[in-house]
Amino acid sequence: MDAIEKKVRASFAKQGLMSTLDAEMTSVGTGTVEIRCSFDAKWTQQNGFVHAGVITSILDSACGYAALSMAPAESEVLSVEFKVNLLAPAVGEAFVARAVVKRAGKTLTICSADAYALNGGREKLIATMLATMMNVAEKAS
Amino acid sequence: MDAIEKKVRASFAKQGLMSTLDAEMTSVGTGTVEIRCSFDAKWTQQNGFVHAGVITSILDSACGYAALSMAPAESEVLSVEFKVNLLAPAVGEAFVARAVVKRAGKTLTICSADAYALNGGREKLIATMLATMMNVAEKAS
Amino acid sequence: MDAIEKKVRASFAKQGLMSTLDAEMTSVGTGTVEIRCSFDAKWTQQNGFVHAGVITSILDSACGYAALSMAPAESEVLSVEFKVNLLAPAVGEAFVARAVVKRAGKTLTICSADAYALNGGREKLIATMLATMMNVAEKAS
């Protein structure tokens, strides 16, 4: 595990929400991140599908960490904004978000990400995000 | 409580996520909804702020139910898409999302919503959403 | 006309597109700008409505100049991203975009804007924008 992956995984481990969702970072590359979580009735909307806000959560974290993997050494990353299209009901055993950096800038990094529902080994595209992330100086701790 | 508020509150009560977040629907009007939840370390990102996905969750539910309050009688509402700008860190004792319908159509309803952090009785604007909701025929159950 | 309005209007006057559209900056305040243009068949889509891209143009310029009106003295403003909902066909004698700053930051400024069609003295809401603008150091010239 190289220094960048280490930095990304250390930050991910500090996200209370990802731990509450039992989410796992299943892949980290330069400008790409994959995050996965399982279905639980705790995360549903009124029809029993997973709530758009939960799918957004793994998409947003995937975009943020994809951006962080290309950020300057002393930087961390905050979400400026994102747009999500919900393409199909979030029905499945598990859900995976895959983010990729479209453009890494000095201050802003633009990422896109797709979310898939997993059912019996098959993947179905359920949502897509286009997001703007911002590099900010890491706080001393 | 009139028929519309009853329908809105009944659907809200079925959202597993809102119950998991201990979220409360603090107001329902024609084309307006307010949802509130409290801070918990379970919902944080790496800096201890509440995760953008959680703020998005209450903004999205508020928009959806604002749309539902103006939807045809036999309809329910699904999120088509939303865009969220994060304006300030989600730091506070509690968070409130206030949604308002900008245009209610036969098929699509457009809503905007603002989220505020509450600290010692003061409100601070932390996020804003612009969302597209869709009326769909209610499933028999 | 104060220094800020002068700076905003001088930049607006340099936008070739606004001049091509015969657009007029009808109001400038601190954090608010209004831009107006007239109908012309040159700007239409396939049904004879004004094209979404033209309505977006006046919304984007209105947001950019609303942001500029609150930017540091030596800064200019560039558009990072925007999202537009088209709420009704752009049918009318003229169109007006009104932008307001939601949050002015050191680097990023978030604006919302509404566009209206004007017909016989009546206004109809036809589109809404939520945009992110960025302050950048003004180039010497």
Add this chain to the structure above:
Amino acid sequence: MDAIEKKVRASFAKQGLMSTLDAEMTSVGTGTVEIRCSFDAKWTQQNGFVHAGVITSILDSACGYAALSMAPAESEVLSVEFKVNLLAPAVGEAFVARAVVKRAGKTLTICSADAYALNGGREKLIATMLATMMNVAEKAS
């Protein structure tokens, strides 16, 4: 030229704006469309770059026609909403927008599109769009 391409090109030919921009539909496939236009000082913003609203115009038309290429026979397509990230200044001899359908539904179709600046045979990514299009019954004429 098959029936779908014919329908797409006939609608494109009716867009006053595309003709004003001297835009050309350089490719049409099932779920994909490419539109190109040339630089002209008429379309600029204050720095002499092409205005975001013009780039949005070719991105939006490309998304709309990509959606139309997969729409039911008697339908036309209207833009519901789009989000655009501006990734680099629109500086170049010409600009091309390439759209692809991400999900074609009965009512709504979701498209993504990228815009490139062309300079001496080289392409540079300058903007990206994520858009929602709606199928509507074609008006008799």
